[in-house]
Amino acid sequence: MQNINSITELSNAIKLLEIEQLNKKLLLKDQLRNVHESLRPINIIKSTINDITTSPYLLDNILATGIGLVTGYFSNKIFVGSSGNLQKKLLGSILQFGVTNVIAQNPDAIKSLSRIIFHMIFKKRNND
Known part of the structure; x- marks a missing residue:
């Protein structure tokens, strides 16, 4: 990261970090939804049956x-x-x-x- 010398650069850096944080938060929520969905019993059964039939x-x-x-x-x-x-x-x-x-x-x-x-x-x- 580069040195920040002015208030404007500091504000821009803060905004970039906030945007990055928001993107990571959205990705994390999406991954959490995917994990929750894959751990539902019906989906575990479907996945197991699919593995059996495709192997x-x-x-x-x-x-x-x-x-x-x-x-x-x-x-x-x-x-x-x-x-x-x-x-x-x-x-x-x-x-x-x-x-x-x-x-x-x-x-x-x-x-x-x-x-x-x-x-x-x-x-x-x-x-x-």
């Missing part, structure tokens, strides 16, 4: 985990059935846990394997 990795992870859970559940039901045997139920739960983890952690390998099986089935049908 391909998160959507793939959710899909792979869901497929793993469903496959694990069905493998448990197929293995255990309506058996009342406690050991068979325990082994079914272990099988469910293992299948769920394998499928959830290796979705690309599972997709490739399912495509190969799919092509093999329909290739046989087309040849018949």
